[in-house]
Amino acid sequence: MPYRAPVADMIATLKHAAGLEQALADGLYGDLGLDDITAILEEAGKFAGERIAPLNRVGDREGAHFHDGQVTMPHGWKEVYSDWTAAGWNGLMAEEALGGQGLPCVINSACLEMWNAASGAFGLGPLLTQGAIEALQAHAAPELKAKYLPKMITGEWTGTMNLTEPQAGSDLSALRSRAERAGDGTYRITGQKIFITYGEHDLTENIVHLVLARLPDAPPGTKGISLFLVPKFLVNDDGSLGARNDVRCASIEHKLGVHASPTCTMVYGDEGGAIGWLVGEENRGLMAMFTMMNNARLAVALQGVSIAERATQKALAFAAERRQGKAPGWEAEGMSPIIEHPDVKRMLATMRASTLASRAICYMLAAEIDRAHLGRTPEERKAGHARASLLTPIAKAYSTDIGNEVASLGVQVHGGMGFVEETGAAQHMRDARIYAIYEGTNGIQAIDLVTRKIGIEGGALVAAEIARMRGIVADVAKSNAVEFGLTAARLRETVDALETATKHLLGALANDPADAQAGATPYTRLFGLALGGTALAQKALKMRANGVSDLARAEATGLARFFAENIATAATGLAETVVTGGHAVVDLDIPLAS
Amino acid sequence: MPYRAPVADMIATLKHAAGLEQALADGLYGDLGLDDITAILEEAGKFAGERIAPLNRVGDREGAHFHDGQVTMPHGWKEVYSDWTAAGWNGLMAEEALGGQGLPCVINSACLEMWNAASGAFGLGPLLTQGAIEALQAHAAPELKAKYLPKMITGEWTGTMNLTEPQAGSDLSALRSRAERAGDGTYRITGQKIFITYGEHDLTENIVHLVLARLPDAPPGTKGISLFLVPKFLVNDDGSLGARNDVRCASIEHKLGVHASPTCTMVYGDEGGAIGWLVGEENRGLMAMFTMMNNARLAVALQGVSIAERATQKALAFAAERRQGKAPGWEAEGMSPIIEHPDVKRMLATMRASTLASRAICYMLAAEIDRAHLGRTPEERKAGHARASLLTPIAKAYSTDIGNEVASLGVQVHGGMGFVEETGAAQHMRDARIYAIYEGTNGIQAIDLVTRKIGIEGGALVAAEIARMRGIVADVAKSNAVEFGLTAARLRETVDALETATKHLLGALANDPADAQAGATPYTRLFGLALGGTALAQKALKMRANGVSDLARAEATGLARFFAENIATAATGLAETVVTGGHAVVDLDIPLAS
Incomplete structure (x- = not known):
């Protein structure tokens, strides 16, 4: 199964969920235009699909x-790496004075997603190199x-x-x-x-x-x-x-x-x-390392998106070909493609909507990192930095959890074939598993979010984020589009749940830190659902307004609705867990044996 | 990490959640007493832990x-298999006239869990043989x-x-x-x-x-x-x-x-x-095969329980030893064992509570299969058969999903070590993945539940199950024990959610089958949460009444509370998904590429 870089969705996500057009209008990216960005992503997608993707299987089988x-690296890897660096991809975001291309984080992020989707093991090397470059630059x-930097940048x-x-x-x-x-x-x-x-x-x-x-x-x-x-x-x-x-x-x-x-x-x-x-x-080394780790967290978050995208492409292709049984309403001869079965379609819709939601969160973070560096005023840069700090643990934990869940669903869609290594679905699941662990386990991310991030500006930063999401919910409600179904109502419940849970945690942080930490993981998931759900809705709204093709518009709307009505519905229960479940964790005495 | 068969919890689950004492009192098991059952399980646990468990690793590394x-089977397997059959374990449930031991399904189920916990690859052979024996017997x-049967039974x-x-x-x-x-x-x-x-x-x-x-x-x-x-x-x-x-x-x-x-x-x-x-x-072969497949579904459900138990034992042992950071309130010297960190404790509690809940559901099903065969009146046998039919797809889908989720959490608890194959946590995750697929994928189970089971007796069977669970909720509320926290309230919400979703599906089945099928998977999960949550609560109530040790009682109560307040909280959102989310699935047009 080849990898096809989802450039159209990447651009749509950047434009409609990550504020790219605003950033371009604000002059943050200088002369760079949307056409340039599209051209770069298409070129990167070509390299990723044609050159890197074929390494993935041999890399898995042979290993280092x-x-x-x-x-010694597996067969074929050295040549592709060498061509990849020769094409200048390694230094996309590095300083121009040292030979880099000085391109913004949003472009580098979309590219990182592609290298890693093509082969996670390939993408990891440059990911670390970029982190090291950033630490040295700073x-x-x-x-x-x-x-050292010029040769690391090339x-x-x-x-x-x-x-x-x-x-x-x-x-x-x-x-x-x-x-x-x-x-x-x-x-x-x-x-x-x-x-x-x-x-x-x-x-x-x-x-x-x-x-x-x-x-x-x-x-x-x-x-x-x-x-x-x-x-x-x-x-x-x-x-x-x-x-x-x-x-x-x-x-x-x-x-x-x-x-x-x-x-x-x-x-x-x-x-x-x-x-x-x-x-x-x-004695200040940890500080320097954290510079590098923070950006690496976005990069690992993108690995989560990348494996979810790759697994989804593979499962969709299989489900369109594989025929078993007759789906409800199937009138044609013979068996239905399994994609027609509502339960299989639910799996595929979950995969696709979750992938797109996590992509939106990551690109939003990338745009905020750009604003932190390129903002026109100190206030704007400070605001960018603060919001990036808030989004980082959510992007890392949510996207890599999604990477694991989607890759596992990918195996399930393939049925028995999914368990056979030659099919390739299992490799995605195996590869994805590390993303939730390294660069700070997802538990560490959740604790970072709760103990260090939601309290920023006395809670005003989260409050602003919640207000922003409420604005999107109001826009969906105002649109009155029947295709959105219950999207507005469900996302309102989601944001309400996030607000309730946030208030509880801000209180608990002061007087019951163990209770706050016990709620960190469900809270992080809840935040991801709210961010992802509203991002998909915002993207769909803008695509509807911008007159894109009927199909793309229908899909964007349908996925936003699916996410709101079927995935974000977990929000209220998560808030309940955060608000009243912590003591059941803290008080529990678990014996070590049965 | 050795495997220690959780005989105490197995017996407690059989007694307090699966109605073993009632079945014994009703004379269903003839002369068999609780002491006999305990002795058999202890003997089986010994064989599983001492002889089979050491095969697990070499089996994974060498493979067949x-x-x-x-x-050719891996090193050491033939000898252990031969000793296992010589000890008579293969024919536990088979007809005595043909050389079997004629023991009930509840005993065989606990034993199946042990063989598979010790080594899933080992347990699979006998699992299939037992299925074939049943089909031939019938x-x-x-x-x-x-x-053929005598030699298959030995x-x-x-x-x-x-x-x-x-x-x-x-x-x-x-x-x-x-x-x-x-x-x-x-x-x-x-x-x-x-x-x-x-x-x-x-x-x-x-x-x-x-x-x-x-x-x-x-x-x-x-x-x-x-x-x-x-x-x-x-x-x-x-x-x-x-x-x-x-x-x-x-x-x-x-x-x-x-x-x-x-x-x-x-x-x-x-x-x-x-x-x-x-x-x-x-031309009636499928019917015969289904005899075998139905019991095999319970067996695979038990594989889900088994891998969850094994992964939990391993993670608990690691988390008690491994020290990192200082947990909130940690006063002692140096770093805390990671089990003290609330977020890690949440993972471990989730693993343990989910394992015990799925065990309870499986043993409940096993007891019902016994009642279907051994009930004293045709009515009792018929009722046993009907309830077993209802429970089968839930036990299979819920327990094997739990097997996957718990094994994955087991990797997470181990951090970076979890991703290294030598640690063993990753093997559990790899092994678990097939359980949700074979013997009818979990999607097939969910569709079976919705399209063939909830309509039994015009919905009266499910209604009775819901009424039974409401009785447990009332008992918890009546107990007024502060240690239960919000258990009664949360389980009431869970059962309410199940009732709401059931009503919707019974309606949709008649006039909108695609919508009903679209809700099948979240409905099955919801049913599992309700069954598992009430089973843990019932078990805790009975253990409190029966004066077992303070520790066992506290753990049972604490886990029932944890499950109700932290896991079953997903129920309301799942019901919302079932009731209003189906059309977002059915109407969605998913393009095959991004």
């Missing part, structure tokens, strides 16, 4: 090969930037994020890797890091590791962590490669999915210490 | 081996029974169900395999069957295939299908094995999970026709 410290000294070198250690996963305060000052301005790094994505591979001649470690005199906990740049090969002043640094890959993991993405255990300083350079200030 | 038509001619020979063909999966009317009358009372079978579980293996010296095929003069569709017994080796009159029959395994599937269970493509009649014997009447 580990032998004696070396990692925090590294000029000479470090000049030496993609000639890749980047990694080295956070996790066996005892320090979600909680980095337990981190033990050490850094000693060498006296010449460099540092010597020792320690072991696990789960390092693309920590070693043969796609490029050098790899630039960003590593968290502690100085000998660092305070304990997260305030004593520094960030270091540790190249695989040292780089001479003329830019040529020098000696091998004291860092090696000890093993790679045997994983459920994304087999072609090497997940490495990295050992630093076996022979006395890897040479590293400080990024940012001593 | 296929070479030149032969299937439909085969006496001489066929005498020849487990010396295994049985298979050959239904699926490439074009005939959920819809068996499209079946093409042929049977010709040979003139001597036997038949010659030709055709290809796919997805045949344990179609070939080296555990036993013979395999008894039950095969659906069409006679030359059969009417088209499902009314022209006959059932045949086709042994791998012909059996001489003295019981010794004769010639190899004309049936072979052409290949086995490379699957997402249950790797050790060989899923075979079987070819019949390559050399002129496999010799088969008719089971039941010509």
Whole structure:
């Protein structure tokens, strides 16, 4: 099953749900026009579908090969990666002064979705490299930037994020890797890091590791962590490669999915210490890393969207071909395509509507990140930053949950064939599973949303978001279009539920933090339903107003209605869970055995 | 992570949620007492935990081996299977006259859960053999029974169900395999069957295939299908094995999970026709097969429970050991065990409460199957049969959905480790995925529930079930126990929602069947929540009354409350979806590409 980049829906989502036209009118993107954006996405879609997508299967079957410290990528990967970087895709969003294209986050996000839809294991490498580029752009000294960034931006070198250690996963305060000052301005790094994505591979001649470690005199906990740049090969002043640094890959993991993405255990300083350079200030490394992690959270959210899109395309194609039984009202000869059976159609509609809703949330976040950087006034940039902070955990948790659910539905639509690996549906489900875990588990995202985000501006930020959504609900009601069915009523219930749950949590945060945390996951889902449901409705309204084709309009309206009447209906129960269910969690004493 | 059979909860569930004490008091089980049952379950639990559980991992890694038509089971499997049959576990429920133990379905069900929790791939073989035994007991001619059943009951020979063909999966009317009358009372079978579980293996010296095929003069569709017994080796009159029959395994599937269970493509009649014997009447084969499939549906439902139990045990053990961060209120030194974090605790509580709820539904169904067979009056047997018919699709769909959801949560609880295959959590998720698909996909179960079951007795059967649940809700309310929190209120809403949705569907069935089918899946979930929620509450009430240990009582009450306040809260939204969401599905026109 080939991958066809959904450029039309991407553009429609950017325009009608993520405020692209407003941002263009506001001059945020300079000379860039809608035609340029469409042309870029079409070109990216072509590369993703024609070149990357065929790697996905071989990557899964072969996996990355580990032998004696070396990692060899699967057959065909190196060539495609090389062509991909040569075409300039790696540096889309990077600074122009350093060789990047300086394009906005909305474009990069749509492209990230495509690379990852074509192959999640392929998309992961550049995802990490972009994160490393952002951290260096924001925090590294000029000479470090000049030496490393140009080749990272072209993609000639890749980047990694080295956070996790066996005892320090979600909680980095337990981190033990050490850094000693060498006296010449460099540092010597020792320690072991696990789960390092693309920590070693043969796609490029050098790899630039960003590593968290502690100085000998660092305070304990997260305030004593520094960030270091540790190249695989040292780089001479003329830019040529020098000696091998004291860092090696000890093993790679045997994983459920994304087999072609090497997940490495990295050992630093076996022979006395890897040479590293400080990024940012001593003991402020976590701050620098968070710059990178926040954008990586959007990128992982997009991986959720991407796998949902890919799984949906595959299931739709199968359901249109596969014939079994007779659907109600089926008058033709023989068996119906299974897509005609209402229960199968429900699965497909759930897949498609959820995919589009999560895409809308992610693109909304991308647009807000652009506003945070490109806004015309400090107030606008500040507002963009605040809203991006709020949307980030929701985008990450909701979209990656959707990625998992949709990929699992994709298996179900295929019936017994879905369980057979050759069909490919199972790979999507396996690949999707990590997205809800890495870059902060979805539980961590939910806790971030509840404990750090909804309280921003004393709750005014969420209140504004709720008011914005109420505006959309009112517009749907005003449209009086019969095709919307109960969309307005259901979305009103959804937003009401979000408001009720928010009020409860803001109260609980002050006097009952365990109760607030117990409600974090259902609350995050509820927020996703409200954002996604209203985004789909807004998109449908604008498509109706803008006279697009009858079919696209009908689909947009039908999916918005489906989402409101069949998916967002979970909202009231989720609010009930948040408001009155927390103590049942906190008070419960669970024995460890039956 | 070893498997520890949850015998205490199994017994508590049988007693307090599945009416075991009443059945014993009614004399349904003859001399059998509660002590006997406990002793049998403890013995089974020992075998499952000590002998079968260690096979699970090697089975996953090695898988079944296929070479030149032969299937070799993974290392160690043959010996354990042989010891398992020697201990008499295969024939628990089979007729005593033929060498079985004639024990009730409730005991066999608890045991099935254990074999499958220990290893789903191991449990599958006996599951199919038991189904074949039941079909033969009910439909085969006496001489066929005498020849085949004794060795199938001991487990010396295994049985298979050959239904699926490439074009005939959920819809068996499209079946093409042929049977010709040979003139001597036997038949010659030709055709290809796919997805045949344990179609070939080296555990036993013979395999008894039950095969659906069409006679030359059969009417088209499902009314022209006959059932045949086709042994791998012909059996001489003295019981010794004769010639190899004309049936072979052409290949086995490379699957997402249950790797050790060989899923075979079987070819019949390559050399002129496999010799088969008719089971039941010509053209009535589907009826006979349904006997077997109905009980197999309970067995697969139990597989859902089993994988949920296993995944929960593993996640609980991990969460008690793994330390990260500080939970709210954590006063001790260092990091908290992650089980203390409210969001992780929510996951674990969801896993445990859902597992116990699905167990209760399955055991309730098993008890009803016993009543259908052992009831003292024709009325009682008829009532048992009717209620079992109603519960079957709910048990199958709800429990296997829970199996998938709980196994996926198990991966999430493990964080990054969950994605690494060596951890074992991922295997549970992979194995679980087939349960929602085979023995009738969960969509088929939902449609069965809506189109064939809720209308039984003009809706009176469901109405009685709802009245029964209302009685439990009233008892919880009457108990006035503060530990139940809002359990009564929430379960009342749940049962109200079920009643509302049922009324809508009964109406829609008559005049809008597509709308009814569109609501089938959310309705089935809703029914599961109501059954499961009230069952946990009933169990907790009875445990409180019966003076069991404080801890067990507190846990039962706490989990019933958690389920009511945090899981069953989905009910109202599901009813809304069923009642007003169907047309959004039916009217939706989904384009095949974005």
